[in-house]
Amino acid sequence: MDLRLAAYAVCIEDGRVLLAHAVEPDGGRTWTLPGGRVEHAEDPFDAVIREVAEETGLEAVVERLLGVDSRVVPAADRRRPGRPELHNVGVFYQVRVTGGQLRPEPNGDTAxxxxxxxxxxxxxxxxxxxxxxxxxxxxxxxxxxxxxxxVGGLVQH
Incomplete structure (x- = not known):
């Protein structure tokens, strides 16, 4: 089993939410929240700000911790064939944009x-x-x- 610790940004302003269009390994695209894997020795609090900047070009600050989600993605549902099941632990933060300019992620997985x-x-x-x-x-x-x-229909792992 793979284990992944990730941090995600929930940024809602004027009835709109900031979304990232992730490019999947199989070529598909899925809308998701800005965020991703917490690097070795990185605090999830810092990771979510880094991920927002990398994926969107925007600067943000954390306003509060929203919660934690733990889920197991079966091996058969993984986007990369041959990988074992994935245990994803996601830390969700409410963030507020403070600057920057919206853009695609350079050389990354966010289109x-x-x-x-x-x-x-x-x-x-x-x-x-x-x-x-x-x-x-x-x-x-x-x-x-x-x-x-x-999970099913429009909602994917």
């Missing part, structure tokens, strides 16, 4: 980043992480935990 009306999210092909982040932002549970999001 584009856009501000999307929150009400439009249910109609796009997206990572379940996007739904988790929005649920955490909407409900602000004191436990920092929301129910798992079912």
């Amino acid at each position: 584009e980043s856009v501000w999307t009306p929150v009400d439009d999210v249910p109609r796009v092909v997206r990572s379940s992480l996007l739904d988790i982040g929005l649920a955490l932002a909407r409900t602000a549970p004191v436990t920092g935990h929301v129910d798992a999001v079912p």
Whole structure:
């Protein structure tokens, strides 16, 4: 089993959420939250700011911790064939943009980043992480935990 610690940014302004269009290893594209793997010895708090800058070109600050999500992606559902199942632990932060200019990630896995009306999210092909982040932002549970999001249809691992 692979284990991945990741940090994700939930940035909502004027009814719009900041999304990253991730290019998958199989060539597909999925809308998700800006964020990604926490590097060795890196604090997730710092990782989420780095990931926002790398993927979107925007500068951001963390406003608060939203919660943590833990999920196992079966090997058969991984985008890279031959990989074992993945245990992804995601730390979600509410962030606020303070500067920068929106742009694609240079030489990276993000083809584009856009501000999307929150009400439009249910109609796009997206990572379940996007739904988790929005649920955490909407409900602000004191436990920092929301129910798992079912995968299928427009919602992918």
